[in-house]
Amino acid sequence: MNRQGRPTAPGLQAQGANESFNTHTGHRGLEHEEPVIFEQGAEGRCGVDLPDPGAFEDCLGGLNRHNEIGLPGLSEPQVIRHFVRLSRKNYAIDLGIYPLGSCTMKHNPRLNEVIARLPGFANVHPLQPVSTVQGALEVIDMVAHWLRALTGMPGIAMSPKAGAHGELCGLMAIRAALEDRGDARQKVLVPESAHGTNPATAALCGYRVEAIPANVRGRVDLGILRERLDETVAAVMVTNPNTCGLFEDEVIEIAEATHAAGAFFYCDGANFNAIVGRVRPGDLGVDAMHINLHKTFSTPHGGGGPGAGPVVFAKELAPYAALPHVNAVDGDYTLIEHQAPAAEESKSFGRLTAFHGQMGMFVRTLTYMLSHGADGLCKVAEDAVLGANYLLARLKDVMPPSFDGPCMHEALFDDRFLIGTDVTTLDFSKALIDEGFHPMTMYFPLVVHGALLIEPTETESRDSLDEFVVALRGLVADAQSGNTARFAGAPYLSPRRRLDETAAARAPVLRWSPPATPEAAE
Amino acid sequence: MRYLPLTDGDRTSMLAEIGVDSIDDLYADVPPSVRLDGLIDLPLHQGELEVERAMKQLAAKNLEAGAAPFFVGAGAYRHHIPAAVDHLIQRSEFLTAYTPYQPEISQGTLQCLFEYQTQVALLTGTEVANASMYDGSTACAEAVLMARRVTRRKNVVVSGGLHPHYREVTKTTLRFTEGKLTPCPPAPDGVEDLAGLIDGETACVVVQTPDLFGNIRDLQPLAAAAQAAGALLIAVFTEAMSLGALMPPGEMGADIVVGEGQSFGNGLNFGGPNLGLFATRQLYQRQMPGRLCGETVDADGRRGYVLTLSTREQHIRREKATSNICTNAGLCALAFCIHMALLGEDGLKRIAQLNHKAAIDLAGKLQPVPGVEVLNKTYFNEFTIRVDGRADRIVESMAGQGVLGGVPLSRLCPDREELADLILVAATECTTDLEMDQLAAALGKAVAS
Numbered sequence: 001m002n003r004q005g006r007p008t009a010p011g012l013q014a015q016g017a018n019e020s021f022n023t024h025t026g027h028r029g030l031e032h033e034e035p036v037i038f039e040q041g042a043e044g045r046c047g048v049d050l051p052d053p054g055a056f057e058d059c060l061g062g063l064n065r066h067n068e069i070g071l072p073g074l075s076e077p078q079v080i081r082h083f084v085r086l087s088r089k090n091y092a093i094d095l096g097i098y099p100l101g102s103c104t105m106k107h108n109p110r111l112n113e114v115i116a117r118l119p120g121f122a123n124v125h126p127l128q129p130v131s132t133v134q135g136a137l138e139v140i141d142m143v144a145h146w147l148r149a150l151t152g153m154p155g156i157a158m159s160p161k162a163g164a165h166g167e168l169c170g171l172m173a174i175r176a177a178l179e180d181r182g183d184a185r186q187k188v189l190v191p192e193s194a195h196g197t198n199p200a201t202a203a204l205c206g207y208r209v210e211a212i213p214a215n216v217r218g219r220v221d222l223g224i225l226r227e228r229l230d231e232t233v234a235a236v237m238v239t240n241p242n243t244c245g246l247f248e249d250e251v252i253e254i255a256e257a258t259h260a261a262g263a264f265f266y267c268d269g270a271n272f273n274a275i276v277g278r279v280r281p282g283d284l285g286v287d288a289m290h291i292n293l294h295k296t297f298s299t300p301h302g303g304g305g306p307g308a309g310p311v312v313f314a315k316e317l318a319p320y321a322a323l324p325h326v327n328a329v330d331g332d333y334t335l336i337e338h339q340a341p342a343a344e345e346s347k348s349f350g351r352l353t354a355f356h357g358q359m360g361m362f363v364r365t366l367t368y369m370l371s372h373g374a375d376g377l378c379k380v381a382e383d384a385v386l387g388a389n390y391l392l393a394r395l396k397d398v399m400p401p402s403f404d405g406p407c408m409h410e411a412l413f414d415d416r417f418l419i420g421t422d423v424t425t426l427d428f429s430k431a432l433i434d435e436g437f438h439p440m441t442m443y444f445p446l447v448v449h450g451a452l453l454i455e456p457t458e459t460e461s462r463d464s465l466d467e468f469v470v471a472l473r474g475l476v477a478d479a480q481s482g483n484t485a486r487f488a489g490a491p492y493l494s495p496r497r498r499l500d501e502t503a504a505a506r507a508p509v510l511r512w513s514p515p516a517t518p519e520a521a522e
Numbered sequence: 523m524r525y526l527p528l529t530d531g532d533r534t535s536m537l538a539e540i541g542v543d544s545i546d547d548l549y550a551d552v553p554p555s556v557r558l559d560g561l562i563d564l565p566l567h568q569g570e571l572e573v574e575r576a577m578k579q580l581a582a583k584n585l586e587a588g589a590a591p592f593f594v595g596a597g598a599y600r601h602h603i604p605a606a607v608d609h610l611i612q613r614s615e616f617l618t619a620y621t622p623y624q625p626e627i628s629q630g631t632l633q634c635l636f637e638y639q640t641q642v643a644l645l646t647g648t649e650v651a652n653a654s655m656y657d658g659s660t661a662c663a664e665a666v667l668m669a670r671r672v673t674r675r676k677n678v679v680v681s682g683g684l685h686p687h688y689r690e691v692t693k694t695t696l697r698f699t700e701g702k703l704t705p706c707p708p709a710p711d712g713v714e715d716l717a718g719l720i721d722g723e724t725a726c727v728v729v730q731t732p733d734l735f736g737n738i739r740d741l742q743p744l745a746a747a748a749q750a751a752g753a754l755l756i757a758v759f760t761e762a763m764s765l766g767a768l769m770p771p772g773e774m775g776a777d778i779v780v781g782e783g784q785s786f787g788n789g790l791n792f793g794g795p796n797l798g799l800f801a802t803r804q805l806y807q808r809q810m811p812g813r814l815c816g817e818t819v820d821a822d823g824r825r826g827y828v829l830t831l832s833t834r835e836q837h838i839r840r841e842k843a844t845s846n847i848c849t850n851a852g853l854c855a856l857a858f859c860i861h862m863a864l865l866g867e868d869g870l871k872r873i874a875q876l877n878h879k880a881a882i883d884l885a886g887k888l889q890p891v892p893g894v895e896v897l898n899k900t901y902f903n904e905f906t907i908r909v910d911g912r913a914d915r916i917v918e919s920m921a922g923q924g925v926l927g928g929v930p931l932s933r934l935c936p937d938r939e940e941l942a943d944l945i946l947v948a949a950t951e952c953t954t955d956l957e958m959d960q961l962a963a964a965l966g967k968a969v970a971s
Contacts (some may be wrong), residue, residue: 014814025722027759037637037863045861047864050605051724053879059737060878061900063769063869069753072646073866083634083860087615090622090630094614100623107525108618116606120581125594126793127929128585129921135583136792138645149564161656161794162849164836175698200836200846206698247551272668278549283688294849302611302853303631304621304813305651322694350694354597354659354687355780355793367577371566378524382545383528386536387547393540402878406540406548433627437889438620444837461527462536488819501625504818504830508807511640512817 001212010273031495034085036409039074039180047079070514085122090303091438097460097468099442101410101453102195102243103493109371111265111365112298121363126355130335136359137333143362145210146369147291147312150377155318157311157327159357163270166290166309167201167237170350173288173313173320174235174264175205176349180320191220193243195495198268207234215445218244218403218412222253229261237270240284241275243445244403245388245410245453255285257435264288264317272296273457274385274409287314293300295377297365308361322352383458384409387465391456392471402448408482409457415450423479423487426451429480435471475492523567534591547610549870567880587790587926591964592883592956595904595948596734596791596929597658597685599785601873607860607894620814621849625828626676626820631852632827635815638859645762645862647770648801653829654855655798655811655847659688659781662728663695664811664845665778671809671844678726679719679753682708683733683921692728701725705924706936710897710906710944712737717747721885726778730758731771735932736901736946738768745775754778762786763950764902766874775961778802779926781786784867787857796855808834811845854948872907873951877903880949887962888947895970897944904948911971913945917956919968920961927961929969 026033058064074082092097098105116122124136131234144156157173160166160187173187178185188202192211209229217220220238221470229236236258240248248254258265267289271297275281281289293299294307301307325336325348335356339348372380385408392401392411402412415425429439429452441453456465479487489498528536533545542548549557555764587600594600610757611617615630621906622628622635635653642651666678678687678696680703698701702723706714712735716727725750731739741757748755757771759781771779783791783797802810808831816830836843865873881903885896893910909916913930920927928948931941949958 034633036640038635038640044868046866046869047606048869048873050869050876053872053875056879058767058878058884059885059898059900060768060902063738063740063771063900065765065767066669067773069766069867069870070643071862071865071867071870076604076864079860080606080610082863083610083616086614086630086633087610087613088616088630088631089627090619091624091627092615093618103620104782105618105620108596109525111573113612115574115577117579118581119586119588120576120584120792122578122789123585123586123600124584124792125592125600125790126598127594127596127928127933128926129918132585132921132926133792135580138583139580146564146646149562150888157637161660161851162847164846164848165656165660170700172694175567195848196836196838196840197846197848198844199841200839200843203841203843204695204698204846218585220649229871237722247549249551249553250558254790275552277537277562278558278560279552279556280558292849300617300853301627301849302622303616303856304632306656306851307849308794335662337933350697351687351690352660352694353691353794354685354796358794359792360789360795362777363577367573370565370568370573371525371570371578372523374561374564376526378561379523381527383526385534385548386528386533386540386545391538395766406542406550408548409666420677430667432623433624439624446742448806449939458526458528462532464527482645482743483564486569488925491626493662496626496824499820499828499934500818500824501828502818503829505833508814509637509817510807510814510830511634511643 010278027077034082036512037082038072040078041452042072042442043073043257045073045075047074047076055266078180080490097456098438099440099454101455102270104455104456104457106298107459108298108300109368112367115367116360116363129184131215134333135336137326138316138364139366141333143366147310150276151289151312152280153312155313157321157508158352159289159322160309160311161358162200162305162307163290163292163309165352166311167197169311169322170266170288170290170409170511171205171235174266174348175319176320177317180232180347186232188234189225189228189236190293191238193266193447193462194237194239195270198237218246219248219250220254221341222250225254226257228259230261233261233263235266237266237268239271241271241408244412244447246403247408251284258294270295271409274381277374278381287317291362293365296370299364304344306358306361308358320349321348323348323350324356380458387456387460389457390465395472397420398473408511412448412454413452414448418479421479421484423484425452427487427490428479430477430490431475431487434472434493437468437471542963563709591841591925591960593928593947593949593961594926594932594944596631596685597782598790599948599950600790600952601785601950603787603789604799604861606865607857609850610666610860611857614675616792616856622829622960625826629731629826632815634856634859636817636827637783638855641859641862645765645770646801647772648779649804650807651801653815654807654851655800656851657798658760659691659779661691661780661798662688665756665780666692666726666728668809668811669756669778672806673725673752673754675723677723678703678728679716679724681716681729682706682714683712684728684730684758685734688758700923708938711737712739715724716744720747720751720753722751726754726756728756728758732761732764733904735904736898738900738902741771741774741776748793756780761903763874763877766870767878767902783858787861788854794928795851797851797858801901809844812847812850852895876951880951880953883947884947884958886956888965891962891966892964902951908943909945909946913943916968917945919971920964923964925961925964927964
């Protein structure tokens with residue numbers, strides 16, 4: 001309680017107090033309402049000072065821009081204030097635990113940001129003569145070396161721009177290899193617990209997708225997989241550890257069965273954080289795997305990218321990897337950007353992106369790798385797994401886990417603990433926002449009802465985990481004791497309350513438009 | 523280890539709470555035969571000081587654009603980025619947030635995306651834009667896939683003026699699908715008969731302006747021809763800054779406009795990350811790939827934003843999604859948005875004029891150099907020169923003189939012997955008169971030797 005006797009703890013009473021009066025400005029204390037930037041401009045104002053080019057005869061062939069663009073004019077202080085105010089409406093890993101399962105929201109070291117901004121990395125052009133970018137090529141080669149060593153796989157493609165792009169790279173290499181041996185196959189088997197990108201990618205490669213159900217232990221049903229594996233199957237795509245947070249304990253049998261059918265074994269490496277330094281996917285029989293550098297190797301998610309998704313390959317697939325490649329001979333680096341006409345050793349399926357991949361992410365990744373070393377990366381995996389199992393242990397009496405046994409780096413629960421309450425997984429997760437947390441992944445994976453998937457990562461302290469447990473246990477108690485008013489329509493204490501997604505999709509408004517004027521209405 | 527908060531004491535007590543003796547017990551599901559019993563053969567951990575030292579040594583092995591007279595373009599451009607941009611994108615709340623799946627606590631990212639989408643639509647002269655693609659080349663490939671969905675046709679006509687990387691990425695993306703891709707040969711003068719290649723099976727025509735060689739293309743006749751045949755016109759640009767000076771492709775009748783947005787807010791970064799811009803007609807918005815941010819209201823009736831039309835996307839539609847894209851280029855889009863906000867109407871028009879003027883000045887200085895011919899009649903901030911001799915050797919020779927003098931066409935089209943004497947040369951607002959003189963001198967020397 002504060003001196004005025006009003007409650008200071010978050011909850012419905014505080015919400016009531018908030019709603020009891022309206023401010024004159026619409027702001028609420030430090031929570032500022034911020035109009036769209038297009039509503040703030042003034043003609044003749046500008047946030048940059050540029051010299052006057054003077055009069056000159058242009059060479060635009062008469063195709064000059066005639067109409068107004070419609071951009072608002074703002075000064076630098078206004079622009080800064082606008083974006084700082086907006087930033088404060090976001091949750092972020094720097095504010096607290098970000099327990100999104102299968103997203104690996106770990107701390108982003110600031111050294112990485114400093115290094116990525118060195119002009120020798122940030123201000124280098126991809127098409128400079130190769131003799132002037134030897135350090136950049138060395139960085140790519142070093143990251144490639146670490147990734148090959150950590151996965152035990154000899155081939156690599158560095159250019160994919162994100163995880164899904166890496167999947168595309170992996171599957172295209174597989175299809176190119178199959179076609180090279182004259183083996184047209186039509187389908188890809190994907191467990192039903194897979195990320196949506198897996199089937200979407202397989203479809204983009206022209207494959208039919210067939211779902212493999214999970215067994216009662218939350219793993220790929222090996223018996224069904226074996227039944228489905230035949231000469232029409234090009235690849236099996238498995239996430240390991242899987243999205244139930246479990247290690248596929250029959251992974252070697254899965255690989256053997258896949259290979260026996262003449263198919264390739266693709267692994268989605270989204271959950272590599274659980275095993276980095278402790279298990280090498282190459283030892284499991286994996287033929288291709290993408291690695292999300294923005295997950296395991298800490299490059300920031302940036303509100304939705306940029307990411308990076310290099311792909312490691314087994315020997316048989318390595319020649320088919322996407323261009324370009326970096327070659328190193330005695331410390332001299334060259335860049336193979338084009339298919340040599342008659343090169344037997346390279347059968348690349350082609351180019352997946354302009355230029356050479358996410359250099360900015362490679363620099364951050366290498367900084368992270370050198371900081372941790374082989375020993376630190378091993379600890380990363382162990383602490384990630386320890387943290388998830390600790391949460392599981394502290395919660396299992398009130399939130400029964402979906403599957404028995406230890407989990408890997410994420411813990412999966414379903415909504416059984418909410419049966420008999422009128423609280424849904426969605427309400428429960430949104431109530432976490434009022435407690436100061438970002439919700440966990442919900443309703444994914446699809447193999448359990450009302451899934452709640454929690455991934456704490458290794459960069460959470462024990463205190464942070466304990467605080468999260470207090471919030472979850474408290475919410476479970478609220479839900480089960482009938483104290484459910486706070487759940488319906490939660491959150492109450494966020495910059496916005498629940499948003500009308502149905503209306504947004506029914507008549508999409510994807511851009512700002514000036515308010516209609518009387519003249520325009522004529 | 524500075525990034526790991528757990529102490530050995532924490533680890534011991536947490537294991538006890540879990541009820542196991544050691545961390546190995548938590549890896550019990552890993553088959554014993556594949557458990558590593560020692561460390562992988564890689565260096566051990568290091569402190570900030572040591573890592574910084576090692577990384578600085580690597581950075582020092584590169585010649586950065588600010589340390590030499592610089593004229594390299596061909597799809598990535600050196601521009602001045604206002605200091606405010608990098609400051610703002612390093613705000614924790616932007617930098618370390620995830621994709622805005624929980625809109626109640628992601629309004630910052632979402633409103634920025636909404637503003638970005640609006641800016642892209644205005645700049646390209648179209649009605650709607652998405653929340654970003656990986657880069658211009660993948661945006662181009664996705665545009666072709668979208669055109670095939672919209673028209674239910676398969677064949678694609680590609681201009682010879684399309685950046686070869688974009689052409690290759692599109693070719694790769696279509697590699698395992700049905701349909702024919704007809705690429706025209708590169709035409710340094712920008713003249714080709716694309717309309718003549720359109721028929722009743724054509725899904726789309728892909729054309730770039732300014733094109734690979736810098737020529738500015740009038741898309742209006744081609745748009746009319748495509749429309750008459752029921753095909754879509756996809757307009758591509760590799761230099762978004764040109765849109766500040768040129769008639770926007772949407773206004774010229776393009777149905778889908780895609781390109782590289784790196785020039786606004788984003789550094790060269792050796793070619794990645796970049797920013798794919800993607801815009802189209804409202805009519806086709808449900809066929810767009812990627813994330814879309816839309817305006818709505820919250821439970822209290824206040825304006826707010828959400829990711830919308832997600833039933834097009836992989837996490838809902840799985841194998842029937844419009845694209846497999848998930849993580850895209852959010853922070854690069856934010857940098858674009860902030861830079862555009864700083865420039866505004868006047869700033870954007872002026873910086874575009876400064877770029878164009880710099881290229882005109884440069885052409886004026888290179889034309890008199892013996893053994894050098896400026897080919898373009900039209901251009902924005904990049905044009906093509908023909909040199910006496912092999913362009914790759916001349917560019918290498920200039921690099922030896924400390925001048926980063928452009929991109930030899932052979933770097934992009936090694937199989938085109940007829941282009942082996944051509945160099946793409948770019949100038950921007952960063953280029954000084956002195957640097958132009960240095961290029962003219964280095965070029966003259968390289969051609970003469």
